[in-house]
Amino acid sequence: MRRFLVIFLIIPSVLLGQDSLRSDTTCLTLGEVIKMTLSYHPIVKQADLLTLSAEAVLRESRGQLDPKVEFDYDLKDFKETEYYNLLNTTFKIPTWLGVDPKIEFQKNSGEYLNPQNFISPTTDNEQIAVGLSVPLGKGLFFDERRNAIRQAEAFSQIAAAEQIKETNKILFTIIKDYWNWYFASKKQVLMIQAIDLAQNLFDRTLIDYEYGEAAVVDTLQAKINFQKRTVDYRKATLEYELAKLNLAKHLWSENLIPLELQSNVLPDSASLFSPPEDNSIKAAIEFAMTSNPEISKLEGKREQLDADMRWARESLKPQIDLSYSLIDAPIDPELNSRAVEFGDNYKMGIDFSFPILLRKERGKLQQSRLKLQSNEYQLAQSQIELKNDVLGAYAQSIAFQDLLVQYQGVSRNYRRLLDAEIINLQNGETDLFKLNIQQDKYIESQTDFYEAFTKWEKSKAEFYHVVGFPILGLSNLFGIVTN
Incomplete structure (x- = not known):
């Protein structure tokens, strides 16, 4: 027991x-x-x-497409003489396609003003230019931004x-x-x-x-x-x-x-x-x-590599940047509408550059x-x-x-x-x-x-x-x- x-x-x-x-x-x-x-x-x-x-x-990165306002002001006054008074304001709108519209406002005056900056007193020395810049070569179809x-x-x-x-x-x-x-x-x-x-x-x-x-x-x-x-x-x-x-x-x-x-x-x-x-x-x-x-x-x-290679291919093209602006059209400094005449009252510029041997560009493309x-x-x-x-x-x-x-x-x-x-x-x-x-x-x-x-x-x-x-x-x- x-x-x-x-x-x-x-x-x-x-x-x-x-x-x-x-x-x-x-x-x-x-x-x-x-x-x-x-x-x-x-x-x-x-x-x-x-x-x-x-x-x-x-x-x-998308901030590169943000609209931008630029402001330049230069003044020289010596011995009660206004040598120059330059005001340049630009409003740019970067776009995805690379075609960037811009609006420029200028007001220039002075006794010793550079002739290229002269604006007629009849418009109170004010001028508006409306235009755009376009890359015709490198950057037209794909750019750095x-x-x-x-x-x-x-x-x-x-x-x-x-x-x-x-x-x-x-x-x-x-x-x-x-x-x-x-x-x-x-x-x-x-x-x-x-x-x-x-x-x-x-x-x-x-x-x-x-x-x-x-x-x-x-x-x-x-x-x-x-x-x-x-x-x-x-x-x-x-x-x-x-x-x-x-x-x-x-x-x-x-x-x-x-x-x-x-x-x-x-x-x-x-x-x-x-x-x-x-x-x-x-x-x-x-x-x-x-x-x-x-x-x-x-x-x-x-x-990422595809984008790099596409930009490398684009870099083989010559740099041709065209800018064209209408002066006081389609609006004038007083914001009155004006007829657009492309043959008169305009500014135009062309920037061209092209490396002869393209060694940098071809090397970058090969690396990509x-x-x-x-x-x-x-x-x-x-x-x-x-x-x-x-x-x-x-x-x-x-x-x-x-x-x-x-x-x-x-x-x-x-x-x-x-x-x-x-x-x-x-x-x-x-x-x-x-x-x-x-x-x-x-x-x-x-x-x-x-x-x-x-x-x-x-x-x-x-x-x-x-x-x-x-x-x-x-x-x-x-x-x-x-x-």
Whole structure:
């Protein structure tokens, strides 16, 4: 009867679960961790700055098309004589096509005025010229400011891809650290169960020894087993604390305040990712080939190189800039309408330049072609590597899923053997050595099961990370709209 009572106390300790061991605990789910990360993590916030920076660059480049007002005023007055009084105001409107309208207002007077600046006193020395400037050669179809805008637009695509890449990277890291914490937690619970069983067995052996039903060597073996379980528990506790600290470094609240995981907070086994299926692989590969952040960055770089090469080709043309302005037409200084007569009252200028050998221009064009070709090679290589990575991540997820099922069966069977061995010990049909072996096998199989589970969860997240879905495909879960 005494043995039965002792064994009755032993068996529940083996069957204890995590919830019963820590009744005052609270769970921190992976979804809650991801939500905090997207809201407060410094790296995510830093990644958001990339798109803001790209918007600023694009705004700056588009500023080259902003209307501009220029104002020049020169005055010389010496010994009560006004040598000259020159006022020149210009309003220019840069356009995307390179044809820039402009309006000039001049008011010139003085005793020693340069003849070319003379304006008749009949109009109060005022004059208005309305005209435009047109590049007839270099810059007619593409110019430097259009190149800058194209570059900035492509940079916006690159920055958006980089933001997705950096956000996904930190999310994937956090997910791996979370499941490492989960695995360490489960392993610690196994060690708690193991040390509890070893303690009960040691106490039972001592009682049996006192009644002459166990040898001294049995008590020594039980003590060694208890000591070994204690060491294993210390190691598991250390691994758990390190894993918890490793995850805690990712937890932030508002105003960049770091958070700590309290001792009663434990991980949860709920998954955020559905396992990839055969019918989704084709769509995933198609998405990765066009929208993966690395591919998007290379395509954005290609657009920049295309713009560079187009400007390099344009630079081979001669510089021929024509400007033509009507004087006091179609309006005069008093803002009265005037008839337009192109043959009278006008200003016209032509600027021409052309490098004879074009070595600078041809060298720039050649460099642009080589860079573009290199980018195409890199894009092709990245696409084939990405395709293989997606297939590899899918195969890995399927393999871990199969392993999980096998390990679950193995663990369940070893659990039955351990329970049976405890009953055999009660009936005197076995010894502590065999029981320890079965317990070791059970702990090993259960550890393998939890390890396979965590690897499976990591592999599911890795699949979405490799494909390159924004926020690892969790946008709908958290109500986030992505482009």
